[in-house]
Amino acid sequence: MTDHMNDVHALSGAYAVDALDDAERARFEEHLRRCPDCRAEVAGLRETAASLPVQPAAPPPQLRDRILEGIETIRPLPPLTQTTADVVPLTRRRLRPAPTSLLVAAVAVLIAAVGGAFFLHPWSSDRGQVQETAADKVLDADDATRITEKLGDAQATVVISRSEGRAVIVTKDMPLAPDGRTYELWFQTPQGTMQPAGLMPDDQDATVLLDGDASDATGVGITVEPDGGSPEPTSDPIAFFALAT
Template sequence: MSDLHKLTGAYAVDALDDLERARFEQHLDECDDCRFEVAELRETAALLADSVSISPPASLRDSVLAGIAQVRPLPPVVTPMPTPATTLRRRLPLLVAAAAVLIVGLGAVVWQPWSEETPTRLTAAEQILDAPDAQEVFLDLGDTGQATVTRSKSHDRAVIQTEDMTAAPEGKDYELWLMSPDGVFTSAGLMPDAADQTLVLDGSAADAAAVGITVEPDGGSTKPTSEPIALFDLTQAT
């Protein structure tokens, strides 16, 4: 996905949300160019951090933040051996997002907007739970506890929340599954042994017809080995 190349600047200054960060870090494992740019940007940010810092007027801070929010670097031009000149040209738009340099009097004073107090970012689970298209399915599992699955098609993910859920039997794990419309189960991760928890399921959930929980051998299985102890019908989600 070419747009991932545009996130190097935002990643270097920790300006990505949890979902973006996870996808970009997976991309970093496969992209030498992006790893190089992130390392360069972090080095630049560290040098800027050593400069004297002051608090600018509120109006100036708002103006700079608004400008940074609109800056998106172009995807990198992939070449076998990038020259220093090419690297510098590619880094210039990213440096705009990395720092705002203010010239005051006879000296240069660096203001780093990310060092100021910023609004708390929502976790991946909170983004799904608060999504406008969030759909919920609640199940009372009797002595096992209670659970609610929330799915957001726009985020393509699902979250499970449990209350008073008993631990899996000795030597077993609760495993989550996403069921396709044609009945195929795909593992969505293991559930920790915690009575009350909020867990984002692994995998694409936009087209899932249901979410299931089975009791599997310790460490999980590649396909269900037992009947589900719970099956959340997402076609009936509200």
């Protein structure tokens, strides 16, 4: 079998998900009329793909190239062309459809090639998603209490929910920390000590879920610390939010 024919057979996966250009589609459809094995494989791929719960989304521009690269690693060999030396009598010859496992693997490669377009938001990490959910619970809690402080032209608001045991800080127009420094958050304990509660991002407008249990906190402070933060404050807070107990 020639490389030209191998190339045509290898287009079945891309054809099944409409990832061919006009010239390749016309070429493959011409081949499809003469190849029952490819017709069976395309039908199987489409049936398997249709059974997967995928939310519609516009595929990325590089989808076609990634499909064609990936499909070569899992597609079964093209159908063999019988020669006069090994012709099998028609009564004994049976077409063998592509195994289901290979069809499923092919569809898995196609979906993997699409990447985040269908399933993931590439701008969100797992930790970010957890924090966002917890922050929303605090902001929407029935017992949420808000304390706002002005920092020059900036504004910061601490929202605490005792029932959730968490606190959130929301900043607006917050100036960025100086080079080599970072803003660090702290919980003040009933004993008056300061416990680390996370670092602020380099973002003027941010919503940050504080680390740790806020159930007994009597205040929230912000200090300027060396990059990476400190185990305890190295300077007085630039802002302090007294929490009602």
